[in-house]
Amino acid sequence: xxxxxxxxxxxxxxxxxxxxxxxxxxxxxxxxxxxxxxxxxxxxxxxxxxxxxxxxxxxxxxxxxxxxxxxxxxxxxxxxxxxxxxxxxxxxxxxxxxxxxxxxxxxxxxxxxxxxxxxxxxxxxxxxxxxxxxxxxxxxxxxxxxxxxxxxxxxxxxxxxxxxxxxxxxxxxxxxxxxxxxxxxxxxxxxxxxxxxxxxxxxxxxxxxxxxxxxxxxxxxxxxxxxxxxxxxxxxxxxxxxxxxxxxxxxxxxxxxxxxxxxxxxxx
Amino acid sequence: xxxxxxxxxxxxxxxxxxxxxxxxxxxxxxxxxxxxxxxxxxxxxxxxxxxxxxxxxxxxxxxxxxxxxxxxxxxxxxxxxxxxxxxxxxxxxxxxxxxxxxxxxxxxxxxxxxxxxxxxxxxxxxxxxxxxxxxxxxxxxxxxxxxxxxxxxxxxxxxxxxxxxxxxxxxxxxxxxxxxxxxxxxxxxxxxxxxxxxxxxxxxxxxxxxxxxxxxxxxxxxxxxxxxxxxxxxxxxxxxxxxxxxxxxxxxxxxxxxxxxxxxxxxx
Numbered sequence: 001x002x003x004x005x006x007x008x009x010x011x012x013x014x015x016x017x018x019x020x021x022x023x024x025x026x027x028x029x030x031x032x033x034x035x036x037x038x039x040x041x042x043x044x045x046x047x048x049x050x051x052x053x054x055x056x057x058x059x060x061x062x063x064x065x066x067x068x069x070x071x072x073x074x075x076x077x078x079x080x081x082x083x084x085x086x087x088x089x090x091x092x093x094x095x096x097x098x099x100x101x102x103x104x105x106x107x108x109x110x111x112x113x114x115x116x117x118x119x120x121x122x123x124x125x126x127x128x129x130x131x132x133x134x135x136x137x138x139x140x141x142x143x144x145x146x147x148x149x150x151x152x153x154x155x156x157x158x159x160x161x162x163x164x165x166x167x168x169x170x171x172x173x174x175x176x177x178x179x180x181x182x183x184x185x186x187x188x189x190x191x192x193x194x195x196x197x198x199x200x201x202x203x204x205x206x207x208x209x210x211x212x213x214x215x216x217x218x219x220x221x222x223x224x225x226x227x228x229x230x231x232x233x234x235x236x237x238x239x240x241x242x243x244x245x246x247x248x249x250x251x252x253x254x255x256x257x258x259x260x261x262x263x264x265x266x267x268x
Numbered sequence: 269x270x271x272x273x274x275x276x277x278x279x280x281x282x283x284x285x286x287x288x289x290x291x292x293x294x295x296x297x298x299x300x301x302x303x304x305x306x307x308x309x310x311x312x313x314x315x316x317x318x319x320x321x322x323x324x325x326x327x328x329x330x331x332x333x334x335x336x337x338x339x340x341x342x343x344x345x346x347x348x349x350x351x352x353x354x355x356x357x358x359x360x361x362x363x364x365x366x367x368x369x370x371x372x373x374x375x376x377x378x379x380x381x382x383x384x385x386x387x388x389x390x391x392x393x394x395x396x397x398x399x400x401x402x403x404x405x406x407x408x409x410x411x412x413x414x415x416x417x418x419x420x421x422x423x424x425x426x427x428x429x430x431x432x433x434x435x436x437x438x439x440x441x442x443x444x445x446x447x448x449x450x451x452x453x454x455x456x457x458x459x460x461x462x463x464x465x466x467x468x469x470x471x472x473x474x475x476x477x478x479x480x481x482x483x484x485x486x487x488x489x490x491x492x493x494x495x496x497x498x499x500x501x502x503x504x505x506x507x508x509x510x511x512x513x514x515x516x517x518x519x520x521x522x523x524x525x526x527x528x529x530x531x532x533x534x535x536x
Contacts, residue, residue, distance in 0.1 A: 130363075139360035142320050144346035145377045
């Protein structure tokens with residue numbers, strides 16, 4: 001009797017795991033289909049580029065403040081920490097290179113993507129989720145207006161365009177923050193700070209690779225936010241859970257993708 | 269030109285193993301106001317979604333202007349939907365657009381009309397629902413009744429041949445209810461359209477409908493003019509139109525024996 005109960009419990013657990021796996025695979029498929037449709041209907045939305053511009057304002061421009069402030073502090077902390085280590089080896093003039101490389105190659109794209117997921121990604125998910133809950137997407141469908149072309153594609157491209165620009169601004173402001181700490185505050189030589197940076201930061205290997213990363217993160221973060229909103233159950237709880245999932249999944253995806261991209265970039 | 273603009277033929281629809289409709293037949297003659305009535309969860313709104321091609325029937329077919337809806341491809345469905353206008357239960361206004369822009373939305377999306385003509389048309393539609401003076405408001409600034417009227421103006425923006433109303437009277441005060449009631453009839457007659465009203469508000473619906481279908485247990489339980497149905501001796505229809513609390517639709521949801529449940533220690 002006890003053995004049979006145990007078997008039932010194990011079978012139920014396994015069934016639960018299987019059910020969750022099927023559900024996640026199904027969601028992945030639906031997400032991929034939404035991504036495909038967003039690409040297919042991009043042409044339609046590009047014809048009215050003002051829709052994308054409007055979304056660039058909401059996702060990109062409205063994220064500027066958080067990006068600039070964070071970048072400034074990240075740059076300053078990098079300079080402080082970097083100087084602390086570099087001076088032990090007598091190479092404190094290399095502080096400019098350290099700050100620039102750390103920002104351009106890693107922190108710029110990654111931290112921007114994490115902040116973007118928290119600021120713009122959640123806003124996108126909540127907006128789309130509420131549009132679904134209040135039947136705005138259904139209303140659009142019934143008016144013979146394709147919601148993918150009208151709502152999803154412009155937001156997708158706005159995210160993809162905004163992310164590299166935000167990452168570039170992040171790196172620039174971060175370097176400025178690092179400069180303010182390293183040169184006026186600590187007293188590192190001004191010329192050495194900039195010249196070492198100029199000599200050691202490679203345009204293709206560092207800057208272009210950083211931009212590629214931010215572009216990939218832009219696609220991932222925006223698509224996750226859009227999918228979670230589009231797939232959210234049309235209830236208050238459903239939208240709130242979808243918003244949380246956007247932050248969690250986007251953050252983990254960005255960190256995982258960063259590792260994969262960095263490995264490929266190192267090899268190439 | 270067929271006499272009936274919408275025809276539902278032997279329609280069955282179900283999901284998650286539950287059959288919601290089983291062989292429903294309905295016709296909607298041109299120029300008439302036809303109501304679909306029934307209790308909550310009887311699948312009235314689903315019928316509207318089937319007519320609009322948002323879902324596909326399991327069996328049978330829905331024909332709009334002679335075309336079988338579920339056999340159309342996306343372009344075909346959108347072509348049919350251009351003949352339709354739909355008023356959603358809570359209006360489904362686009363919350364990021366003003367009243368004016370909401371009504372202008374289908375015109376801007378689906379036509380190449382110049383902005384000056386769109387302006388005049390929008391003001392005419394808003395005037396028809398008595399809200400020309402509220403054109404600059406945002407949806408959040410409107411009362412429930414006003415939002416419903418704006419949604420009605422948007423539904424008739426492109427002079428549809430079919431106007432579908434999903435619970436147009438739900439949650440409205442008596443004055444707004446009277447206004448919407450009058451508008452449905454007058455707009456139908458002025459536009460020469462066919463109106464399909466899904467509702468469970470007997471008084472208002474009977475006041476304006478030419479013909480009424482009662483849906484219960486997945487089939488058309490009764491049909492006729494409002495006058496016929498008021499006189500009906502069918503137990504379900506009698507209970508429904510006279511708002512009796514007990515009858516074929518029981519007051520109590522099926523449950524275990526009352527006395528034994530009260531005396532037992534736990535709830536099943």
